Amino acid sequence: xxxxxxxxxxYAVCRLPAGSPLPASLSNGPDDKSxxxxxxxxxxxxxxxxxxxxxxxxxxxxxxxxxxxxxxxDLALTGVLASLVTPLADARVNIIxxxxxxxxxxxxxxxxxxxxxxxxSAVGHxxxx
Numbered sequence: 001x002x003x004x005x006x007x008x009x010x011y012a013v014c015r016l017p018a019g020s021p022l023p024a025s026l027s028n029g030p031d032d033k034s035x036x037x038x039x040x041x042x043x044x045x046x047x048x049x050x051x052x053x054x055x056x057x058x059x060x061x062x063x064x065x066x067x068x069x070x071x072x073x074d075l076a077l078t079g080v081l082a083s084l085v086t087p088l089a090d091a092r093v094n095i096i097x098x099x100x101x102x103x104x105x106x107x108x109x110x111x112x113x114x115x116x117x118x119x120x121s122a123v124g125h126x127x128x129x
Contacts, residue, residue: 001124002083003070009034011066011107013096014047014058023047023055035066035105037098048098048107064096064107067127071103080104084120091119
């Protein structure tokens with residue numbers, strides 16, 4: 001089973017129009033306890049960031065909490081996200097997942113955090129809060 005850390009901040013999922021430059025609120029990158037993900041796509045720029053760093057003018061869905069799989073993970077591993085997403089889907093907890101080179105992250109709604117932790121713990125994952 002996996003070890004996960006609950007990151008301390010509340011997170012937001014943001015959308016800016018396609019072709020937007022990197023917002024100034026994100027130009028310093030994350031601090032040593034948070035994570036920021038920026039994805040440029042042909043039809044949008046998506047940003048996952050701490051709620052206190054939401055870019056001006058973004059469409060925002062807030063009040064998410066972030067679980068980080070303790071890594072680094074070998075890129076050849078299979079089933080890591082499935083072992084997290086499947087029990088949460090069965091419990092009807094909605095998620096947003098994203099990955100970096102070293103590990104995987106899951107956002108769960110703040111109002112469903114206890115349920116998500118209980119569900120993941122019940123299938124053997126260890127969560128540090």
